Amino acid sequence: MSEETSFENEVIESFKKVLGEKFVDGYVKGKRQVFIKVVEDAYKEALKYALEKWSAYHLTTITGIDTGEKIELLYHLLEPKSSLTITIVTEISRSDPKIDTVSDIFPSALVYEREVFDLLGVIFNGHPNLTHLVLPDDWPEGVYPLRKDWKPEQMK
Amino acid sequence: MNVIVEVKLLTEEKRMFKIPVGPQHPALKEFENFTFTVDGELIIDVNFRIGYTHRGIEKLAESKTYIQNLYLCERVCGICSAAHQGCYAQTAEALAGVTAPPRGVYIRTLIWELERIHSHLLWLGVAAHEIGFDTFFMLVWRDREVVMDILEMISGNRVNYAMNTVGGVRRDISDELKYKILKGLDILEERTKYYKEVCMKEQTILARAANVGILTREQALKLNAVGPTARASGVNVDIRKDVPYGAYDEVPFNVIVYDTCDVLARILVRVDETLESIRMSRWILEHLPQGEIRTNFPRRVAENEVLSRVEAPRGELFYYIKSNGTDKPERLKIRTPTLANLLPVCEMLKGCYIADIPIVLAGIDPCFACMDRALFIDENSGKRWVWDTKQLRKYSIKWYKEHGEEVVRERWKQ
Numbered sequence: 001m002s003e004e005t006s007f008e009n010e011v012i013e014s015f016k017k018v019l020g021e022k023f024v025d026g027y028v029k030g031k032r033q034v035f036i037k038v039v040e041d042a043y044k045e046a047l048k049y050a051l052e053k054w055s056a057y058h059l060t061t062i063t064g065i066d067t068g069e070k071i072e073l074l075y076h077l078l079e080p081k082s083s084l085t086i087t088i089v090t091e092i093s094r095s096d097p098k099i100d101t102v103s104d105i106f107p108s109a110l111v112y113e114r115e116v117f118d119l120l121g122v123i124f125n126g127h128p129n130l131t132h133l134v135l136p137d138d139w140p141e142g143v144y145p146l147r148k149d150w151k152p153e154q155m156k
Numbered sequence: 157m158n159v160i161v162e163v164k165l166l167t168e169e170k171r172m173f174k175i176p177v178g179p180q181h182p183a184l185k186e187f188e189n190f191t192f193t194v195d196g197e198l199i200i201d202v203n204f205r206i207g208y209t210h211r212g213i214e215k216l217a218e219s220k221t222y223i224q225n226l227y228l229c230e231r232v233c234g235i236c237s238a239a240h241q242g243c244y245a246q247t248a249e250a251l252a253g254v255t256a257p258p259r260g261v262y263i264r265t266l267i268w269e270l271e272r273i274h275s276h277l278l279w280l281g282v283a284a285h286e287i288g289f290d291t292f293f294m295l296v297w298r299d300r301e302v303v304m305d306i307l308e309m310i311s312g313n314r315v316n317y318a319m320n321t322v323g324g325v326r327r328d329i330s331d332e333l334k335y336k337i338l339k340g341l342d343i344l345e346e347r348t349k350y351y352k353e354v355c356m357k358e359q360t361i362l363a364r365a366a367n368v369g370i371l372t373r374e375q376a377l378k379l380n381a382v383g384p385t386a387r388a389s390g391v392n393v394d395i396r397k398d399v400p401y402g403a404y405d406e407v408p409f410n411v412i413v414y415d416t417c418d419v420l421a422r423i424l425v426r427v428d429e430t431l432e433s434i435r436m437s438r439w440i441l442e443h444l445p446q447g448e449i450r451t452n453f454p455r456r457v458a459e460n461e462v463l464s465r466v467e468a469p470r471g472e473l474f475y476y477i478k479s480n481g482t483d484k485p486e487r488l489k490i491r492t493p494t495l496a497n498l499l500p501v502c503e504m505l506k507g508c509y510i511a512d513i514p515i516v517l518a519g520i521d522p523c524f525a526c527m528d529r530a531l532f533i534d535e536n537s538g539k540r541w542v543w544d545t546k547q548l549r550k551y552s553i554k555w556y557k558e559h560g561e562e563v564v565r566e567r568w569k570q
Binding site for chain 1: 206207210212214215216250377378379380393395398399400460461462463464465472474476478486487489491495496498499
């Protein structure tokens with residue numbers, strides 16, 4: 001077991017070393033799948049480090065999850081040549097969800113951030129065009145369908 | 157006066173956005189609206205608006221059980237239904253710690269490859285249609301019926317095969333069926349080889365596809381392009397090789413990469429991949445392991461989170477599932493390849509002629525006919541007008557009849 005996950009553990013250790021106290025948790029979910037949980041203001045540092053040290057240049061998507069008290073953001077990165085998947089996890093406030101855009105590091109985030117904004121109401125500071133992506137233009141403001149307290153029945 | 161005109165334009169635009177496009181269209185997940193800023197014939201800037209067929213599948217999945225979600229995920233896309241269902245099934249299996257038996261995995265992989273053949277041939281026909289080469293379109297689609305018949309023989313369905321289940325597949329492949337499939341594959345291989353020759357030699361295709369819709373390798377990497385779109389720009393990425401899943405670590409195959417970065421490269425990547433898929437399907441059938449095709453899957457899944465990827469015909473397809481101990485997932489996230497290729501296609505279109513729009517847009521294989529209508533803004537006069545795909549296609553064929561020669565001559569010079 002230890003040999004099988006040694007590469008994954010090496011990745012986690014490297015993040016732990018660089019981020020120090022900002023590193024919250026690191027776990028392995030399957031082969032070459034690493035999850036790194038960091039505090040809110042270190043997520044960009046972690047993403048930059050994943051890009052520079054592990055050359056995980058491919059941002060697959062950003063997943064937003066409403067956990068009830070917080071909103072969890074998962075940045076899924078991939079480094080194709082060593083099949084390494086790094087997911088940077090961070091939690092932000094649910095009542096006032098705001099976070100800086102990462103489109104300056106990963107241009108493809110422009111689309112994915114709009115999707116998270118649309119469905120969960122997370123404001124990405126510095127995003128050039130934070131408008132509806134999948135919801136209609138006349139969708140009521142402040143209604144976010146992927147939040148757990150929203151039920152489809154509420155839609156007239 | 158000016159103000160009134162502006163207001164009028166705005167309301168017109170608003171009205172245009174509201175035109176509903178059938179939310180239950182069988183083929184499309186992404187119905188897009190592109191806004192082109194043009195200077196004469198040249199495209200300066202591109203903006204897109206998607207979401208016309210957003211059906212809230214991710215939300216719905218939270219209220220369905222793991223078994224029900226199989227059939228929900230299958231309906232995300234009609235063309236790559238097996239990719240979606242298979243990806244969901246393999247993610248759910250990893251989530252619950254269940255391993256599907258080898259024969260089940262092989263059959264699942266076979267369906268993935270047969271689907272790639274049908275999807276790429278469908279696309280080849282559409283691409284030919286977009287450049288006005290309808291003879292080619294009809295021939296390709298005629299031969300595509302062979303693979304559709306194979307899929308129907310296996311699963312009973314032409315489009316949504318419902319082959320996968322959590323823990324394996326639902327139907328076995330008998331020896332008699334194997335023989336029929338192999339015969340069908342022979343016909344497909346012969347025809348596809350012929351089509352490859354046509355694509356490489358036929359002036360009708362070369363004139364419209366070579367040096368059109370350039371996406372450089374750097375742009376493809378920077379914008380995280382996926383699938384054949386990335387491989388046509390010289391980026392060697394294929395989830396089947398990079399993050400092997402299913403039986404891909406055992407099946408021998410080559411990753412097809414072209415580096416001319418234009419529409420022609422996208423055509424050739426797909427034709428070569430079709431040939432590769434035919435060979436892979438044959439190999440899988442010949443090496444089909446014996447044994448069970450599925451295993452048990454628990455009704456409730458303990459708290460966990462897992463992500464997985466498959467190489468759908470259009471590129472990297474991504475699923476993420478988080479479970480909470482009940483029989484329903486806490487969160488299901490899907491990222492389809494067309495969404496990833498949206499920014500790259502905007503980049504490709506810049507610098508193209510209006511007449512190139514249909515083929516360049518079709519070049520990324522956006523779920524069939526994404527471009528239901530396009531709005532044009534002339535940069536100099538501020539004039540706006542709206543075209544639908546049909547008008548645009550007619551315009552592009554007519555324009556190339558008039559200007560084709562000089563444009564093509566110029567392109568060949570480069």
